[in-house]
Amino acid sequence: MAAESESNSKGREAGGEISRPFRKEEVVEENKIVERDLPCVLTNDEIIEKSKALAKAHEDCEALEKRLKDVSSDIKGKIATEEASIGILSRAISNGYEYRMVECVWEFDYKKEKKRLIRTDTGELVKEETIPFSERQEKLPGQ
Secondary structure, X not given: OHHHHHHHHHHXXXXXXXXXXXXXXXXXXXXXXXXXXXXXXXXXXXXXXXXXXXXXXXXXHHHHHHHHHHHHHHHHHHHHHHHHHHHHHHHHHHHOOOOOOOOEEEEEEOOOOEEEEEXXXXXXXXXXXXXOHHHOOOXXXXX
């Protein structure tokens, strides 16, 4: 029996047919029905059905690839946003300060011809400079 299956296998290979070796030696009983995974020629209807399934699989695959790109782009954008936030927070922590909009007021000292920009939240001097000629005239009360 082993010789028969061996010659069958060799004959199929020589004839160009697909052959798969049997899994393992088994006891064969006469007239016992068994199943094997063997090649079967497709009918025209089966070819059409599989062609439609193949086309749908291609479309589905393309749609998933597009979705992956969209999701990837979205996630990359979110990562970039978080990285920017990390940079801003790191600089603030490293420097010990950050820039914010702070209310300030200009105070004029006409006698010294100086004007000073003062923070209203802390009273700190931000900037001091000479009053330009165009700004040297004192305003009258009520103006």
